[in-house]
Structure formats: C-alpha cells, structure tokens
Amino acid sequence: MTDHKKDKKIEQLTVGCGCFWCIETIYNQIKGVEKVVSGYSGGTVPGKPTYREICSGLTGHAEVVQVTYDANVISYEDLLVIFMTSHDPTTLNRQGGDVGTQYRSVIFYHDDKQKEIAEVIVKEVSSYYENPIVTEISELGEFFEAEAEHQDFYNSNQRRDYCTFVIDPKLAKLKKMHADKLKKQTA
Template sequence: MDNVKQITFGGGCFWCVESCFNMLNGVISAVSGYSGGHKNHPTYEEVCTGETGHAEVVQITYDADIISYEQLMDVFFFLHDPTQLNRQGNDIGTQYRSVIFYKDEEEKTRAELAVEASKKSGRWEGTYVTELSELEKFWAAEKYHQGYYNENPSQPYCSAVVGPKIQKFKKYFGELGMLKNEA
C-alpha cells in the first residue's frame, strides 16, 4: 500500500457517512470527527451547540490504487444533499453543513472539479452550498461515535434515518461492485 491518502469531508450526521465509507473497497478506515471550528479538542456536546464552528466530518484513509478520489467524491455526493444549507433532512445546524476539507491547492482543485461534476450529473436540483475549506485540524470524535450504526442499529435515529440510507447506498454501490465482501 504505497498510495495511501486521506480525505476529510462533512455531509450531515457522521454516523451514516462513516458507516457507508467503511464498506467500500479500498477504504482502510473512516473515522468520525470534527473539523472547521475554533476550539481545540471539541466534544460532541459542544459541537452540537453550533458555537464551536465545527462540522461533523469523516476522515477517510484510502488506498488510491484501489479507489480514486473521484469515486470517493461520487459517494460523498450520493450520501447527502449538497443543496441544503446547514442541514441534512431533520438535522439542522452548521455542524451538519456540506463541506470538503482540502490539504493543498491540488486537492482544492480536485474538490472544485468534483463539485462541478456532481452539478453536471443532475443528481441534485438547486444551488450547491458545499463549502471548500482548508483542513487545519481534524479531531476524532468520542469513541462511542466510531462505528455507531454497527453497534446501535435499532437506536431510533439509526433505524429511521441511517439504516434506510445505508440500504440505498448498498444497493447502488453494490451493483457497481465497489463494496467489500463483508458489506
């Protein structure tokens, strides 16, 4: 694995985003966390107030020889509605914003191209509000958030929101042959 890379983005509640990315071939890990705010070591409770400026994000470590940046972006834009400002469904607040964090100018350019490709796909109607922000710091979320859906599938939010999104994801990306065997 000589071509290991990372990408960080937010697309609503990190529980379903993390769960889906961990099912993809080539993804080594997807870790729920926080980025884009002004407080060091934020807690979930602090981020939920909207006062720290952080977004709920997932940091994905992947093998670029198996899955490309563009494929990851396609999944990102499949999993959330990039036209909803500071919300995804009933999850409302700046912590649920659509955001791609980039590390350098090359990654910023690739993110801009991914946004344009998604717009051209026609998947989402309306004006895209996806932010592009430089990644300054990623803070891993508390341990209980990691793999949350897998540990709590019958929790009400998981069964009503996360579960159906995961089933839709598995159907679409499974047909494309992009899922790990155990998914």
C-alpha cells in the same frame, strides 16, 4: 510471498455531510477504505471541542469523518462522488432533522490537488440536482477525533431508531448506486 503493504498508496479524505454516523457507515462499506474516524474540523474556538460543544453550533466545527484509503483501490474522485450522492448537498447547514452549521456539507481538502479535484466533482454532479450545491470546499485545519462512543456507531447500535430510519436507507441507496465499489460481504 509478496508484501502487499508496499503496494498500497495510502491517502486521506476529510468530509462532513450532517451527522458523522451516516457517512462513517457509508465509507466503511467501500473497497479500499482502511479506516474511518469520526471527528470535528473547521471550527474557530481554541482547544479540542466536545460533542456537546459541537452540538451547540457555537464552535464553528462540522461533524466530519477522516477516511484513510488505498488510492490504488479507490480514487479520491470516486470517494467524492460517493460523498456527493450520499447526502443532499443543496441544503445549507441541514441534513434531514439535523440542523446547524455543525451539519454542513463540506469537503476539507488536504492539498491543492484535492482542492482542484473537489471543485471539478462538485461542478460535475451539480447537473444531477435541481437546486444549487452549497457544499463548502475548505482547507483542512485541525482534525479532532470524536469521543469513543461516536466511533463505529452503526455497527454498535444498528437497532436504534436513528440507524433504522436514517442510516439504513442511505445504505440501501449506496448499494443501488455504487454496488461495484462495495467491499464483498461475508455471510
């Protein structure tokens, strides 16, 4: 029997694009994604921030997800294209009804290679948008895992209005645009 674990090339991606519940749900659908953790990054205040502090907009942190994936199954480039087409990267500090710096569009790179790829992808997808892309590309500082109630939010709360009116349309768009990248669904 072959040990498939040794065949994996595990890497991480950290991005934010509004409420982390949306992008967490998106990435959980993608082949090669091993784990998605909602959290906070990019802030300026010391210590681990709380959700309430993040919502104030005063800490400088963004709501983000940290995605652990198998680069032999899905590339960093593909994950970024999915990211850039899963939200509106042309609105500064806003996604729908979520407004504030904590909801900014941001790619936190883990190394110089990720930074270069992020810059290329942002440039490549810019022609698809009428307005200029405002997605921030910044070096990842400290990542703080969000509280337990924010993890796997969609699967625990599918009947909530936010899931029905905000996340479900994003999932429909994902299925239409990136069907070849989705995990096989079981009945």
